[in-house]
Amino acid sequence: MHAAAGAVAGAGLGWTLWHGVAQPGTALAFGLLVTVGELARWGAGPGAREPAPLAAAGALAYALLGECAGRPTDHGVAQIVAVVVAGALVGAVPQVARGRAAALDHVARRVLTAGFAAVCFQPLYNSGELLQALGRGPYYALFLLVLLLLTALCDAVLAALMLRARTCPAPGPYGPFLRDELRALMGVGSAVCATGAVMALAVAVAGLWALPVFCVPLLLTQLSLRRYAAVRDTYRQTIASLARATEVAGYTSPGHAHRVAALSRAVGRELGLSGPDLTVLEYAALMHDIGQLSLVDPVPEGATALLPEAEQRRIALLGGAVVRQTGVPEAVAVVVERQADPYREQPLPARIVRAVNAYDDLSRESADGALCALERLRLGTARDYHPKVVESLARVLARGGVAGPAPG
Structure with a gap:
């Protein structure tokens, strides 16, 4: 994907340098808009889905621009790509300087998405065929709506591919x-797409003075998203700190909760979980051993998978009661307290947590712990561990487990 974005960017920059910049004032205005939008993402977490909505809307608006203050524009697809590349690269310099490889992913995605919208719109508009066929009425608005939908789908496909490659x-x-x-x-x-289209239509009528008018709402949106992300990260760090209580107290081995959480999340994705379901799974995996704090005598190495079934269920119920006092969603407590039930009675997240916890407990018993642990899990698929969960765990481990640091 980086190669494709590089080829598109190189072609756009080369063509623009060779033929010159058409309507440089308009190009400079939109280039600065993209740059400001990228610079405004400073401090955004690497997991943010759209950390620069202003830059995305500005790039989309330039791709859909056919007129400026009533005068037809004559910039083409190549110049659009060149302006977006220049603005995105300048704005991404602080991120790259901090060593964030994800910034390059962000630039590549911006270039490909803007190029897609420009290819779909500019040739038809500049040739006059679009207005001749649809006019400026509802059919033209419908065309823009369909184009925005296709562009959003293109961006979602690219974002998913990049996130998958990073994960x-x-x-x-x-x-x-x-x-x-x-x-x-x-x-x-949807806000970015709608603002980009409205911005292009407003510039067509009122000129470049329309750009600052639409910058303020998106900047406020960006600030709100940043605050929401900060609150969410703080909430997650609090849960991760609670999960470490069993390690600090000596009830579980160091890093056990975070290993189980990271591997559970990977297995959950393998089984098709996404969004809020993955969040519930991760929180439950982090806190799955918190019931051990109620024990008088710690379990050796914290390996609950080796305990009798009745003791496992007692610890799970105690853990569920503790989790309910922390204010996390009810679904997390349900997963924690049902992790020791027979798998036919468990929800899918509880099945995953039980299998992954058992794997982490059993894999530390010998030098060939991973293979022996998987074999014991497969032998327990009659009652204790769901066969599909065990096989999904095996596939994740065969691909190398989880990438990056453990959660928390």
Whole structure:
């Protein structure tokens, strides 16, 4: 994908340098808009879906621009790509300087998405065929709506591909990532598309003075998204800190909760979970051993998978009671307290947590712990561990487990 974006960017920059910049004032205005939007994402977390809505809307508006203050524009697809590339690269310099490879993913995605919209709109508009066939009435608005939908779908496909490549060390299921991105289209994605289209139409009538008018709402939206992300990260860090209580107290081995959470999340994606379901799974996996704090005598190495069934269920019920006092969603407490039930009676997240927890407990018993643990899980599929969960876990491990640091 980087190669494709590089080829598109190189072709656009080369053509523009060779033929010169058409209407440089308009190009400079939109280039600055994209740059300001990218610079405004400073400090955004690497997991933010659209950390620069102003830049995205500005790039889309330039791709859909056919007139400026009533005068036809004569910039083409190549110049649109060149302006977006220049603005995105200048705005991404702080992110790249901080060593964030994801900034390059962001630039590549911006270039490909803007190029797609420009290819679909500019040749038809500049040739006059679009207005001749549709006029400026409702059919033209419908055309823009369809084009915006296709552009949003293109962006969702690219974002899902990049997130999958960053998350999985080897090819894994693509569907859950795409579902997450499509679900996000109903939020900031729809606002970006709508603002980009309205911005292009406003510039066509009022000129470049319309750009500052539409910058303020998107900047406020960006600030709100940043605050929401900060609150969400703080909430998650609080849960991760609670999960470490069993390690600090000596009830579980160091890093156990975070290993279980990271591997559970990967298995959940393998089984098709996404969005809020993955969040519930991760929180439950982080807090699955918190019931051990009620024990007088710690379990050796915290390995609850080796305990009798009745003791496992007692610890799980105690953990569910503790989790309910922390204010996390009810679904998290349900997963924690049902993790020791027979798998036929469990919801899918509880099945995943039980299997992954048992794997982490059993894999530390010998030098060939991973293979032995998987074999014991497969032998327990008659009652304790769901066969599909065990096989999904095996596929995740065969691809190298989880990429990056453990959660929290």
